[in-house]
Amino acid sequence: MPDLKIKGITIVETFAEAFPMVGTRIIITAPTMEWALISARTMTGFATSVIACGAEAGIERTLSRKETPDGRPGVAVLLFTMDADKLQKQLRNRVGQCVLTSPGSACFAGLEGEKRLKLGAPLRFFGDGWQMSKVLGGKRYWRIPVMGGEFLCEDTTGMTKKAVGGGNLLVLGKSHESVLAACTRAVKAMAELPGVITPFPGGIVRSGSKVGSKYKGQIASTNDAYSPGLKGAVNSALPLDVEAVLEIVIDGLTADAIHTAMHAGIHAIAKGGSRTGVTHISAGNYGGNLGPHHFHLKEIVG
Amino acid sequence: MSALVFEMKDTPDQRLDLSPLVPERLNGLSRKDIQAIEIGTTRETLTVGDAFKVKGKNAQEIHFDGTDERCDKIGAKLAGGEIFVDGDVGSQLGARMTDGKIEVKGSAGVLAGASMTGGHVAIRRDAGDQAAGPAFGETMGMKGGFLTIGGDTGALLGERMRRGLVVVGGKAGDYAGGRMIAGTLVLRGGAGRYAGYGLRRGSLIFTEKPKDILPTFSDSGVMEFDYLLLLEKWLRGTGMRIKLGGRARRLMGDMAVLGKGEMLILA
Numbered sequence: 001m002p003d004l005k006i007k008g009i010t011i012v013e014t015f016a017e018a019f020p021m022v023g024t025r026i027i028i029t030a031p032t033m034e035w036a037l038i039s040a041r042t043m044t045g046f047a048t049s050v051i052a053c054g055a056e057a058g059i060e061r062t063l064s065r066k067e068t069p070d071g072r073p074g075v076a077v078l079l080f081t082m083d084a085d086k087l088q089k090q091l092r093n094r095v096g097q098c099v100l101t102s103p104g105s106a107c108f109a110g111l112e113g114e115k116r117l118k119l120g121a122p123l124r125f126f127g128d129g130w131q132m133s134k135v136l137g138g139k140r141y142w143r144i145p146v147m148g149g150e151f152l153c154e155d156t157t158g159m160t161k162k163a164v165g166g167g168n169l170l171v172l173g174k175s176h177e178s179v180l181a182a183c184t185r186a187v188k189a190m191a192e193l194p195g196v197i198t199p200f201p202g203g204i205v206r207s208g209s210k211v212g213s214k215y216k217g218q219i220a221s222t223n224d225a226y227s228p229g230l231k232g233a234v235n236s237a238l239p240l241d242v243e244a245v246l247e248i249v250i251d252g253l254t255a256d257a258i259h260t261a262m263h264a265g266i267h268a269i270a271k272g273g274s275r276t277g278v279t280h281i282s283a284g285n286y287g288g289n290l291g292p293h294h295f296h297l298k299e300i301v302g
Numbered sequence: 303m304s305a306l307v308f309e310m311k312d313t314p315d316q317r318l319d320l321s322p323l324v325p326e327r328l329n330g331l332s333r334k335d336i337q338a339i340e341i342g343t344t345r346e347t348l349t350v351g352d353a354f355k356v357k358g359k360n361a362q363e364i365h366f367d368g369t370d371e372r373c374d375k376i377g378a379k380l381a382g383g384e385i386f387v388d389g390d391v392g393s394q395l396g397a398r399m400t401d402g403k404i405e406v407k408g409s410a411g412v413l414a415g416a417s418m419t420g421g422h423v424a425i426r427r428d429a430g431d432q433a434a435g436p437a438f439g440e441t442m443g444m445k446g447g448f449l450t451i452g453g454d455t456g457a458l459l460g461e462r463m464r465r466g467l468v469v470v471g472g473k474a475g476d477y478a479g480g481r482m483i484a485g486t487l488v489l490r491g492g493a494g495r496y497a498g499y500g501l502r503r504g505s506l507i508f509t510e511k512p513k514d515i516l517p518t519f520s521d522s523g524v525m526e527f528d529y530l531l532l533l534e535k536w537l538r539g540t541g542m543r544i545k546l547g548g549r550a551r552r553l554m555g556d557m558a559v560l561g562k563g564e565m566l567i568l569a
Contacts, residue, residue, distance in 0.1 A: 029528075069532055069535060069536075070528055070531040070532040070535060071531050071534070071535045072528075072531065104528075106528045106532075130562070132503065132505075132562075132564075133484070134486065134505075134529060134533075135446065135465055135466070136467065136532065136533065136536045137536060137539075141529070141532065143527075143529050149525050149526050149527070149528075150525070150526075150527055150528060150529065152528040152529050152532060
């Protein structure tokens with residue numbers, strides 16, 4: 001069977017293997033969009049991979065005044081971990097250290113979800129007895145007096161157990177420049193979609209990993225099959241003319257959201273065709289035995 | 303299915319206890335059964351059929367037409383459904399209600415929304431004393447839900463209130479927020495004397511500076527409150543356009559008691 005191609009770029013017949021995660025969404029507002037983004041970027045900093053960051057997080061999208069509970073500019077943030085306890089801890093620490101501290105910020109629930117996570121509930125104690133609770137339309141909010149005025153924070157937010165982490169695309173090309181440009185296009189296209197984030201720097205990973213290592217205690221190590229410099233030494237997955245491979249990792253609140261994001265990503269990468277220097281679009285998996293979610297590129301393109 | 307309508311025949315010679323006429327009690331009852339319900343409050347037996355012409359079927363939507371200030375306890379302990387009243391109502395409108403909606407085109411007597419815990423009561427005109435206050439035998443006033451009063455209120459609005467939101471379009475009487483435990487009063491037409499007397503926690507939000515401020519409230523000055531923006535937007539979602547803005551002067555009190563309450567006077 002001939003390979004599937006889009007504009008001369010080969011879509012490798014493989015699949016992205018993804019894992020169940022727990023996820024939540026919160027809304028951060030501020031007096032200006034600039035400060036809402038500063039708060040959100042700080043809160044989602046150092047959250048590329050659960051391997052060592054504790055959580056995977058990112059900005060889902062910006063929100064207009066019409067979309068936020070307090071009518072100020074806002075940002076929707078997604079946060080993912082492997083289990084509910086870790087998510088609770090990460091949420092408390094990140095909102096407490098990065099949103100509470102951010103000038104003029106307020107924080108609201110962004111998800112209904114099947115379970116509730118504490119959002120303002122633990123942070124209210126920062127008020128040292130001067131915090132005030134307000135219930136509006138069945139939702140509890142905390143008003144915590146701070147030096148900048150008052151920090152307003154919803155009591156709880158929703159959590160979903162149907163989140164999926166590790167949706168991915170591998171982009172192979174004849175130059176680093178072409179692969180980076182293609183991935184940047186793809187991240188931009190995915191950024192507009194609801195329910196997904198690309199947690200790595202600028203949405204792109206340059207050091208995809210495999211499980212395990214020759215060194216004891218090293219749980220992940222370089223993906224040698226996709227490292228162009230090792231083509232001559234290992235059982236490489238790369239053709240000789242591939243100079244660079246970059247990966248886009250996608251976390252989503254649902255498997256459908258990831259499916260949609262991968263579709264948009266593939267088409268954004270393939271936009272300029274093979275003339276841009278991109279040769280293949282592939283995906284990472286572990287043989288299909290580890291993760292229950294398999295996103296077959298062929299089905300996504302179709 | 304058309305709404306269940308109770309049309310007042312003529313003014314009965316006693317006060318009426320209309321607490322049985324709520325969806326929960328009337329669901330599935332035949333018109334005959336409904337007409338046989340006793341609503342009198344004296345030794346003279348008085349039934350629904352004596353006082354009202356009953357029409358329609360849907361007990362989830364109840365209409366009262368032509369009621370007056372002697373029709374007590376309309377929607378008391380309401381747990382769901384809707385009640386519309388074309389006329390005035392007596393005491394204890396929606397007292398102890400937990401959910402649902404009550405709309406009154408006229409004025410309400412004393413204890414409107416007393417000890418209610420949920421739902422929405424909307425009174426187009428005035429309300430009597432102790433609106434959102436404690437129902438008979440209760441230690442606390444309103445404990446949740448939403449009460450709107452288009453006109454003025456009597457004394458002791460929100461007395462011993464624990465939670466919930468009250469919006470008053472007109473002027474509140476003396477002792478508004480008296481002995482309030484927590485909750486929120488939005489006062490658009492000011493209040494009489496002694497507003498916030500004995501206020502423990504809770505907020506009295508004045509859209510205009512009140513005439514008299516108790517000396518036991520101490521000034522924290524003007525600052526920005528994101529909460530007011532949230533409240534403004536939430537109210538807009540319920541159809542009420544009230545400009546709150548984000549800035550207000552905060553007075554904390556009542557310092558004669560706990561002193562963790564506040565007056566927010568829009569700046």
